[in-house]
């Protein structure tokens with residue numbers, strides 16, 4: 001049981017309330033599925049380090065996302081990933097109610113405190129409907145992260161947005177901004193509209209009772225993906241069935257879309273400050289949602305969390321203070337080459353030993369090791385490197401090994417098929433290029449991978465990667481990126497300096513997909529064969545220079561400390 005904390009110290013000054021469906025705080029708290037949740041965790045960690053007056057609101061997701069099991073053919077089975085909140089945080093006695101389908105659903109919260117060595121603290125409230133007074137069905141509403149059907153999702157989002165604001169009021173917080181981390185949280189705008197509703201006698205017009213300017217001024221919205229599936233859309237009939245007319249549907253249609261309730265549109269229309277998560281993503285978002293103004297704040301990662309123990313020791317020695325001031329990476333050139341390489345090799349040996357232990361794959365310490373781990377979904381193209389297997393075998397034999405990982409969403413059948421296809425390619429290459437696919441990609445495995453491989457590869461289909469953050473983690477460990485120019489890499493890439501691009505600088509979006517895939521694969525093979533493999537084996541000095549640049553140019557900038565300060569100055573304080 002975590003030590004009891006009083007909320008009192010947090011009630012003294014107004015807070016930024018950061019609402020998020022998922023958050024990756026600790027590996028064993030299964031309240032995250034992937035990049036969005038890890039980013040939320042890194043945001044909170046940086047806020048605590050920097051003493052930004054922020055709190056977070058999320059769902060307790062007691063049964064987690066899922067545990068991935070892969071059979072020898074690569075078929076994915078999902079097992080529940082239950083965890084015990086009481087081991088990490090304390091239950092709060094305060095309750096609020098949200099009326100869903102005509103029943104008052106009781107919501108309580110758990111309090112977790114993110115503490116920093118700087119003395120900063122960020123409270124995180126985990127909303128929970130698993131209370132004996134609730135109907136058995138309602139008790140499950142905060143069980144499964146991204147589980148269930150459309151109705152389940154809508155009810156979860158009502159608990160998060162509406163229940164979350166009510167809980168903040170109940171606990172006595174004063175809030176200066178509400179930050180919606182993705183559209184999942186945008187029902188919070190409805191609760192604010194209800195709260196600041198004007199008196200009809202004063203305005204004499206039914207539509208003007210809704211104080212939209214006031215709500216807009218209070219809200220900040222970050223959109224995270226150009227993928228349609230990432231933007232929740234609900235039929236108005238379903239909304240009415242679940243939430244009734246808490247706001248007249250006729251009015252709601254003006255903000256959330258005429259035909260269906262689009263959570264992104266709702267957020268866009270009721271928020272003053274909206275941003276994408278990389279410069280390119282801002283442009284893509286403006287094309288997707290014409291008529292709205294977007295800013296961009298490029299994502300980062302929490303430097304201390306995403307640096308391996310071995311690399312931390314070297315940074316502590318030569319760049320003391322780096323963890324709370326990642327700008328110090330600008331002086332990474334002061335780290336002696338042998339020590340940087342030594343720290344990398346120590347991380348690499350730890351990874352290889354781990355992989356050999358769990359898989360018996362027999363990987364070696366001296367081969368160029370490529371890492372690739374991300375959600376298994378079609379547009380991320382985990383299979384691009386297997387497009388020409390003969391060529392990969394010829395280029396890589398005796399020189400290359402690859403470590404892969406990634407879960408497919410339980411209902412992403414293309415994603416599941418992709419894993420099976422990759423497994424079949426791995427088998428066909430056996431004896432020539434050693435490739436392993438690890439199950440159950442999570443934060444612990446991510447740190448091992450990004451720090452222990454020699455290069456980090458990303459091959460999304462443009463322009464579908466909003467930002468991507470695992471490559472930033474790799475850079476923190478001196479691991480150069482080898483990736484498609486999309487998301488953050490457009491900003492972080494300097495060819496042959498911080499890493500390498502795959503494919504042309506600008507993709508012709510009118511070209512057939514297969515042709516684009518072919519061109520990207522061609523460039524991937526060519527650079528591996530002609531540039532990367534020779535450099536790795538023949539010029540250690542230049543290779544370590546690239547490692548330094550990954551740290552000095554990429555980690556220096558792509559961290560959540562810089563990101564947090566940007567949110568503070570551009571979005572939170574206005």
Ligand SMILES: *Cc1c(COP(=O)(O)O)cnc(C)c1O
Nearest residue numbers: 034035374442443446468469470
């Ligand atoms: C960092 C991280 C991600 C996000 O990485 P991308 O590059 O955006 O795919 C996903 N899952 C886990 C477990 C992570 O640690």
